[in-house]
Amino acid sequence: MQIHVVQPGQSVFSIGQAYTSTVNDIVEANQLPNPNNLVVGQALVIPIVGRYYYVQEGDSLWKISQKVGVPYKEIARVNSISMTETLQVGARLYLPPISKSPAEFNAYVEPLGGSVSPALTESTKEAAPYLTYLSPFSFQVNRDGSLVEPPLGTLPQIAKQNNNVLVMVLNNQEEGQFSDELGRILLNDQKVQNAFLDNIVAAAEKYGFRDIHFDFEYLRPADKEAYNRFLRKAKKRFNQKGWLVSTALAPKTSRDQKGKWYEGHDYKAHGEIVDFVVIMTYEWGYSAGPPLPVSPIGPVREVLEYALTEIPPGKILMGQNLYGYDWTLPFEQGKDYAKAVSPQAAIQLAAKYNRPIQYDQEAEAPYIDYTDEKGAEHKVWFEDARSIQAKFDLMKELKLRGMSYWKLGLSFPQNWLLIEENFDVVKR
Secondary structure, X not given: OEEEEOOOOOOHXXXXXXXXXXXXXXXXXXXXXXXXXXXXXOEEEEOOXXXXXXXXXXXXXXXXXXXXXXXXXXXXXXXXXXXXXXXXXXXXXXXXXXXXXXXXXXXXXXXXXXXXXXXXXXXXXXXXXXXXXXXXXXXXXXXOOOEEOOOOOOHHHHHHHOOOEEEEEEEOEEOOEEOHHHHHHHHHOHHHHHHHHHHHHHHHHHHOOOEEEEEOOOOOHHHHHHHHHHHHHHXXXXXXOOOXXXXXXXXXXXXXXXXXXXXXXXXXXXXXXXXXXXXXXXXXXXOOOOOOOOOOHHHHHHHHHHHOOOOOHHHEEEEXXXXXXXXXXXXXXXXOOOEEEOHHHHHHHHHHOOOOOEEEOOXXXXXXXXXXXXXXXXXXXXXXXXXHHXXXXXXXXXXXXEEEEEOOOOOOHHHHHHHHHHEEEOOO
16 A cells, blocks of 8 residues: 655546556545545555655665565565665665554444434444444433433444444533533442443443443542542453443543643553553644644654553553544634544645645644635644554554544545554454
8 A cells, every 4th residue: 555645747547657556446545535636745545555665865775674664675675676785866666565463443433413324324334344343422421320322323233243342432421511520429429330330231231332431531630549449340340241341541641740631540540450541642733722733643652652651552542533623713712613624625625725735744744724715714734644654653663452533424534444554453
């Protein structure tokens, strides 16, 4: 699989010729929203066996090997060159397919409006073959421990057909906001807590959930130990059913990090108690904040490297967004909100306004600057094949369990192809 960045004057046809691929294969692989109007800077995945590398200034076979993860002797062999010869800048080398490693993938799916829409159902069907876990978001919990079920539609059947572990997601939200008071009650009132656990068992058995996933956020710092005790109690009970237990964790960079989002989450304890954690390594750029990359690789790495000091790598799923944001400028925090956009929609915006897609090498993230019909300036940060491949490379470097996506419903076909290229998806 080749990742190609569109250059001025290129067409799908000319790109296909360069890689001995076809127009139909490239259009289908990328579900191109603009096949007759490619955008300069647009990243395409080219569905070929292996990939090509163009020699850069200062390259040697050994240096290239370190960059691409292919042994230098193998690069020399498949290209019929000597291991000692000087490489010409700009020369094209063929790289054989990379060896795949096993990994687990989760995706949250959030039905809105009281039902699972046909479009969301189709998005889930597209993603399910590449998933280990499917996580409908979410069961709401009342202050007496009773549950309000989310609309599930055919999601349990889709999970079963694709051998996905169906995940029961529970959180401490009230009226759409995380509630520390609801968290306090669930974690400290034993009568309510026992009813809560009983209701989880009843719902899990009803629908066939095999992982119980707690997304408790904005807890009181005083409830950190209560949360740990609750998780031990839940794990002991659910082990008897053969179910997994997992949690979602805020993206911390130190054990004693201050802030309401962080202080109730004990990385070390969660790493010891539960089967795996989802670390929410996204939303540096968010709808109510200033225009920034949503998951810049530097901060993501910092969070994960701290996490590895507290949690075994085999228990960590890296969080990843399947969306970007379109900010109208100037942005006034507290007043303005960015609009969520899919990677496909971002490409369409670039094509519509005839703007190139640019790439921030430090953040490993693409972006667009454009001016709309009313003269308002916009900044769009989103994801593409390059940014996702950078996250996959980090995931492999750190030997993590896998990746978790928030959330299905915003089209990003390249992501699923790159999973298949890089990993053998674990099915449970």
